[in-house]
Amino acid sequence: MQNTSITKTQIAVMSVAAGVCVANIYYNQPILKAIAHDFNVPESRAGIISVLAQAGYGLGLFFLTPLGDKVDRKKLIIGLMAVLVAVLIGTTFVQSFFWLCIFSLLTGLMSVAAQVILPMAAGMDTQNRGRTVGIIFTGILVGILAARVFSGLIAEWLNWRWVYGISSGMVVVCMLMVQGSLPNVRAGFDGSYAKLLGSSLLQLKRFPLLRRTALLGALMFGLFCSFWTTLTFHLSGAPFNYGPDVIGLFGFIAIGGALLAPMFGKLADKGNPAKAQLFSGLMVLISIILIKIFPESVPCFVISVLLLDVGVQATQVTNVATIYNLDATAHSRINTAYMTSYFIGGALGSYIGLQCWSLGGWDVVTWQLLAFCVVALGIVIASPRPSPKKRE
Numbered sequence: 001m002q003n004t005s006i007t008k009t010q011i012a013v014m015s016v017a018a019g020v021c022v023a024n025i026y027y028n029q030p031i032l033k034a035i036a037h038d039f040n041v042p043e044s045r046a047g048i049i050s051v052l053a054q055a056g057y058g059l060g061l062f063f064l065t066p067l068g069d070k071v072d073r074k075k076l077i078i079g080l081m082a083v084l085v086a087v088l089i090g091t092t093f094v095q096s097f098f099w100l101c102i103f104s105l106l107t108g109l110m111s112v113a114a115q116v117i118l119p120m121a122a123g124m125d126t127q128n129r130g131r132t133v134g135i136i137f138t139g140i141l142v143g144i145l146a147a148r149v150f151s152g153l154i155a156e157w158l159n160w161r162w163v164y165g166i167s168s169g170m171v172v173v174c175m176l177m178v179q180g181s182l183p184n185v186r187a188g189f190d191g192s193y194a195k196l197l198g199s200s201l202l203q204l205k206r207f208p209l210l211r212r213t214a215l216l217g218a219l220m221f222g223l224f225c226s227f228w229t230t231l232t233f234h235l236s237g238a239p240f241n242y243g244p245d246v247i248g249l250f251g252f253i254a255i256g257g258a259l260l261a262p263m264f265g266k267l268a269d270k271g272n273p274a275k276a277q278l279f280s281g282l283m284v285l286i287s288i289i290l291i292k293i294f295p296e297s298v299p300c301f302v303i304s305v306l307l308l309d310v311g312v313q314a315t316q317v318t319n320v321a322t323i324y325n326l327d328a329t330a331h332s333r334i335n336t337a338y339m340t341s342y343f344i345g346g347a348l349g350s351y352i353g354l355q356c357w358s359l360g361g362w363d364v365v366t367w368q369l370l371a372f373c374v375v376a377l378g379i380v381i382a383s384p385r386p387s388p389k390k391r392e
Contacts, residue, residue, distance in 0.1 A: 019143025056108025222349025283311035
């Protein structure tokens with residue numbers, strides 16, 4: 001059986017390690033224009049790097065994270081991080097855009113160490129699972145958002161390649177922290193790898209609640225990724241003409257919102273996920289309306305970034321805290337089913353956002369964001385209201 005207690009130090013290590021790993025997928029967003037210039041490719045083509053990183057993460061979620069129910073999770077985390085270090089070093093010195101695309105895909109694939117950490121934390125804390133999951137998820141969110149600030153500043157001061165070189169060192173430090181502080185967790189699934197993957201898909205069949213939250217998560221994260229991918233192009237053009245350092249600073253605003261995420265995990269612990277989902281969805285809707293009506297207003301963008309990130313992250317924290325109450329013996333497989341859908345949504349959102357940008361710039365992008373948000377709100381409003389503690 002897994003441990004049922006977790007220390008504050010272990011929570012802190014898990015939160016930091018998860019954030020450092022997942023940040024690698026998002027370093028490219030503020031520096032897409034610099035990468036496009038360096039490799040002499042159009043901006044729309046450079047944007048495929050974001051899509052590949054998220055697609056790699058989705059593939060890793062499906063093919064790698066279920067192993068957390070079959071092998072020692074600590075060893076799996078360290079193994080994934082070790083390969084990630086090698087990939088980041090390769091990215092630092094890559095000279096071909098083709099190989100940059102390959103390394104971006106592999107970066108996403110290995111960064112799923114964060115999604116082995118999340119169910120590990122849920123299994124180690126059975127009493128305050130929502131709060132603990134909220135804290136770990138906050139680490140992931142801060143990693144996602146701080147990635148933009150970090151990469152933007154480093155690219156402006158040094159070069160975009162330094163972003164990945166420095167990150168490889170950060171991952172090594174986190175590997176040592178994980179090795180020194182986390183326990184070995186014995187797996188409970190004895191079947192074959194093929195049966196493990198099949199069981200991950202079976203979780204969607206078992207739980208209608210999981211299907212609904214997976215679709216909701218995919219839509220909200222697709223919206224989130226579409227916004228941040230195209231925001232770089234919008235803010236680097238007229239009338240803003242911002243560099244990567246200034247664009248990255250918008251991540252600071254979003255980090256403040258991410259720190260509110262544990263509060264929504266507590267709401268899930270109290271049995272109020274639907275209320276949190278509706279409230280967060282309305283925040284996202286307001287944020288999109290603001291940037292739709294005032295596309296050239298910096299104050300409106302500041303407010304919108306804050307509202308959008310709080311709303312999207314609150315939805316995800318609520319979803320994750322809720323689904324971990326479905327079956328304690330299948331945390332990794334349930335997490336795989338949900339998060340694979342989640343990051344497929346992110347990859348599709350980035351791709352659709354890029355196509356909308358090519359078709360009509362920011363105006364078309366904001367219509368796409370509104371469409372995603374309205375559909376997500378429709379799912380929340382139309383869904384039944386079962387207790388998150390009760391299996392379906």
